Amino acid sequence: MFKLAVAVTLEEARFNAVAKAKSLEEVATLVNRYGFDGIEISIIDPKTLDTTYVKKILAESGLEIPALSTGLNYIHLGLSLTSSNREKRELAVKRLLEFIDLAERLEAGVVIGLIRGCIEEGQSREEAYKLMIKGLRKICAYSEQKDVQLFFEPINRYETNLINTVEESLNVLEEVESPVLKLLLDTFHMNIEEPKIEESIRKASRKIGHVHVADSNRLAPGMGHLDFHAILTALKDAGYNGYLSAEVMIKPSLEKVLQTTGSTLKPLIKNCFKGSP
Ligand code: LER
Ligand code: MN
Secondary structure (H helix, E strand, C coil): CCEEEEEEECCCCCCCCCEECCCHHHHHHHHHHCCCCEEEEECCCHHHCCHHHHHHHHHHHCCECCEEECCHHHHHHCCCCCCCCHHHHHHHHHHHHHHHHHHHHHCCEEEECHHHCCCCCCCCHHHHHHHHHHHHHHHHHHHHHHCCCEEECCCCCCCCCCCCCHHHHHHHHHHHCCCCEEEEEEHHHHHHHCCCHHHHHHHCCCCEEEEEECCCCCCCCCCCCCCHHHHHHHHHHCCCCCEEEECCCCCCCHHHHHHHHHHHHHHHHHHHCCCCC
């Protein structure tokens, strides 16, 4: 059975597909009210998150943190695995190791999205790709010791010029060859890049670790024109059984996002797993 989460940040984030919240407590209450199961947290410095406080909220609410999102480190600080600036590259790896430490304590996975980087001006694709693979190998080796899953995300061409599709991402997974490196499929990016979303999901069978759901316009599922019945069926057929995390623009409000996402996806989830034990 799929579980539902929503992507949230407590930062003054310069990323618009995330809910900006004043406190985790406040979000947990809302998320619980709408029958969600988890909260995905987007943060810049994982060392600033008070783990005792977070664990207390999780225990009280019964919620989980399926994933910690790292992209703000790229957006705000320019940290990436492919940066031509060595210091930024090394800082990106250091940051990701800190994320893995926090993820271990919270039993979460770590999103490797925008932080994996792009092809910078003056850089060849080969150079950028090699740096990305090198960085991924370092963080995977560490994550394997901690048994923390890493979620590699294909991102659309308007946000990065390196690895936009599921097929390219599957090649990355094959090259890195780590049991903790899985795919993060984001329906918003897939709608732009994949010829047929359901077919690409099926090609990614057994490799999917996490899913971001957003409609065609990056609003809550149900507010655009994606066929979530077909998408969820393909995910189930692909052997995926984890979180659908709404990484969406918060319009008109977080309550409305939770309500629409829930009312769109819950009946489909129920229908998908009808008759399953
Ligand atoms: C960026 O568009 C995105 O989808 C995030 O999950 C990347 O970190
Ligand atoms: Mn995403």
